[in-house]
Amino acid sequence: MWELIKKYRTGFITGLVLLTVILVFASNLKNREDANLFERGLITLFSPLFGAGAKVAGSAETVWSDYLALVNLRKHNKELLEQLRLMNGRLIGEQDALLENERLKKLLDLKGTVPVPAVAASIIGEDGAPWFKTVLIDRGEMDGFQEGMPVVASDGVVGQLIKVAGHSSRVLLLTDHSSGIAAVVQRSRARGVVRGAGSGRLTLEFAIREDDVKVGDQVVTSGMGGIFPKGLPLGEVTMVKKGEYGIFQTVEIRPSVMISRLEEVLVLLKKHND
Known part of the structure; x- marks a missing residue:
């Protein structure tokens, strides 16, 4: 027993001192206004330890408070990010609706200028094969559509x-190789047939070599053939080449309509026969 006490004497002494302090303080609880010499000595002796303990406790409390504040801040930031995401979604939706309204207004204005009844339709599919250029629209026979009607x-x-079909139709684009539309150069009235040349390009075929055609000229429908009304834009001349031989010149045209960005179209319900 003595060997055990001797081995851990430091711990026993410390415990004994602390026990003495507790007993002295407990016996003096009824007289807190007066502290005897022994109590003052103990307080002086252990005040650094108590101060260090208070600092540690204060630091722990500060760390805990900072942690709680950080958790609340992260939660608040997450809520703000969610609100921002919702607001961005609404803004994008409103912008898209505004752009759609502008496009539909342009179609409505066009509808008032063509001499035949027309029905608006939306593009719902695309065939991008190199040898065949078509798009699918969401209206068809039930809306009075027939094959050959201009779009x-x-x-x-x-x-x-x-x-x-009943509720859908396929449109052969003017840029397809099999498409041909009677046309006229708006400035000089030179005539020809606009055909698709692939890769989003057009050519003006059968333009006589002597015809006055220049880069920048606008090409429009001539109204001949009974399909397209007269004066609808087809494209702008981008290249004119006159060879040394032959009776025709080579004319390339950039389409007026950017097909890749097209979303709505107007189908003319009656073939034009002027």
């Missing part, structure tokens, strides 16, 4: 209906 947009000619 236009606010910027100009899009193509013709080639397949008509």
Whole structure:
């Protein structure tokens, strides 16, 4: 027993001192206004330890408070980010609706200028095969559509209906190799046939070599052939080449309608026979 006490004497002495302090303080609880010499000595002796303990406790409390504040801040930031995401979604939706309204207004304005009844339709599919350029629209036979009817947009000619079902139709684009539309150069009245050349390009075929055609000229429908009304935009001349031989010149045209960004079209319900 003595060997055990001797081995851990430091711990025993410390415990004994603390026990003495507690007993002295407990015996003096009824007289807190007066502290005897022994109590004052103990307080002086252990005050650094108590102060260090208080600092540690204060530091722990500060760390805990900071942690709680950080958790609350992260939660608040998460809520703000969610609100921002919702607001951005609404803003994008409103902008998209505004752009759609502008496009539909242009179609409505165009509808008032063409001499035949027309029905608006939305593009719901696209066939991007190199040898065949078509798009699918969401209206068809139930809306009075027939094969061969012209399809236009606010910027100009899009193509013709080639397949008509009950509630959908396929449009052959004017940029397809098999498309051909009677046309005229707006400035000089030079005539020809606009055909698709692939890769979003057009050519003006059968333009006589002596005809006055220049880069920048606007090409429009001539009204001949009984399909497209007269004066609808087809495109702008981008290249004119006159060879040394032959009776025709080579004319390349950039389409007026940017097909890749097209979303709505107007189908003319009656073939034009002027």
